[in-house]
Amino acid sequence: MELNVYNTPFKKKKPLVPLSGNKIGMYVCGVTVYDMCHIGHARSLMVFDIISRFLRRKGYDLTYVRNFTDIDDKIIARANALRSSYRDIADRYIDEFKTDMEILKVLPADIEPKATDHIGDIIEMVRILEDKGLAYKADDGSVYFSVAKFRTYGSLSGRRIEDMIAGARVDIEEMKHDPLDFAVWKRSKEGEPSWDSPWSKGRPGWHIECSAMSTRFLGPTLDIHGGGRDLIFPHHENETAQSEGAYGVPFVRHWIHNGFVTVGGEKMSKSLGNFMTIRELTGDVHPEVLRLLVLTNHYRSPIDFSKDALNTSRHALIRFYEMLDRVNRATAAGDETRLEGHVSAFLAAVDEAMADDFNTARAVASLHDLTTEVNRSLDSDPRISQGDRKHLARAVEEVVEVFGILAEEPGEFLETVKRGDVEETGLSEQEIRGLIDERNQARKAKDFRRADEIRDTLRAKGIQLKDSAEGTLWEKVS
Secondary structure, three states: OOOEEEEHHHOEEEEOOOOEOOEEEEEEOOOEOOOOOEHHHHHHHHHHHHHHHHHHHOOOEEEEEEOEEOOOHHHHHHHHHOOOOHHHHHHHHHHHHHHHHHHHOOOOOOEOOEHHHHHHHHHHHHHHHHHOOOEEEOOOOOEEEOHHHOOOOOOOOOOOHHHHHHOOOOOOOOOOOOOOOEEEEEEOOOOOOOEOOOOOOEEEOHHHHHHHHHHHHHOOOEEEEEEEHHHHHHHHHHHHHHHHHHHOOOOEEEEEEEOOEEEOOEEOOOOOOOOOEHHHHHOOOOHHHHHHHHHOOOOOOOEEOOHHHHHHHHHHHHHHHHHHHHHHHOEEOOOOOOOHHHHHHHHHHHHHHHHEOOOHHHHHHHHHHHHHHHHHHHHHOOEEOHHHHHHHHHHHHHHHHHHOOOOOOHHHHHHHHHHHHHHHHOOOHHHHHHHHHHHHHHHHOOOHHHHHHHHHHHHHOOEEEEEEOOEEEEEEOO
């Protein structure tokens, strides 16, 4: 099956063709560890988690590298504010990051390097750039990359050097030859963390970290490089200039960038203060709700984060689990298989959607279609054969392995959701069940007026009833 992926510099989908057979080297820019991660971070991390899961599911020999930036101005500032060391701050938030990833069911990358463990690799790359005349030492001991000497600069982001120079600004303390030049080695200020180098006691520039670490583990040409679209310029543009300048070969075959998470149309970010941390959200919302929200949107499209969006995702997730719970509770039937064709169509649709630029939104739509067909089958006959159970198990395995949802036991998931919902209604579960039983009795007695009164009473409490062959279910609605 041919995979077609939107390749950022070409602005169109292109076949995913690895450099070597079925081996894929994928590098994704990780987080700068100075604070808790927010929902914007979570989206990018889940997008590439899903991509990596799918590639492995399809038999690719994937090596997935995702770094930690553990030395940076923000880390130093946080350490100074807390009267701590940069190392303590970085280690603390690496641990918090790993806890967040466990909560979100984001699998660890194969390799998770820290910048400070690769100072030697970084210094070696800076030396290569200097020897080639692409980098120069400034009077203060910092080293800058000379953008003017890299002729294809701007090709990734589609920017012209002339336009960038017109809008550029040089800070007084910087000793650049050109406004666009960027630091590959920064001389450390008094009291800041530093490492010995041929130029000064200092630390790496941000961009050189990823170039050095990706080369160290995946070689000078990457099959896939990914990250949020905010990294296209300057970070990924600068990575490209450094890496291709140093090694003289194409840096990346396929660039993949995910869209923003927005709030009221503005990008979610710490600088704007419009963010929610992963830990804050998952204290109230099941992690699979957030995963499904990410899945329901194509990775390149923005997601406008809101309570309504979460509620829509939540109700969809409940619908999937209720279908699985119906299957688990259904009595055994004979050997007839009614669902094999629907499951096969679902699996084919998922493959087709994911092969078309990892279109998870289409895959989720196919899951809704499968859920409808299973419910329709159980409505016509509330029994299910062992063969159909096995067919559905194949579908659930695909969803769990690739998308990281529907991993809970359905009955337990729904019970947990119901407990939370009960608290919000102001009624006890016993009271809700009692009213549902009374309504069922009224319907049997053809007292439809009373049945409607009970339905309306529950609706006023935010409870929606759903009648099925197995009885009446309820869910909390906003």
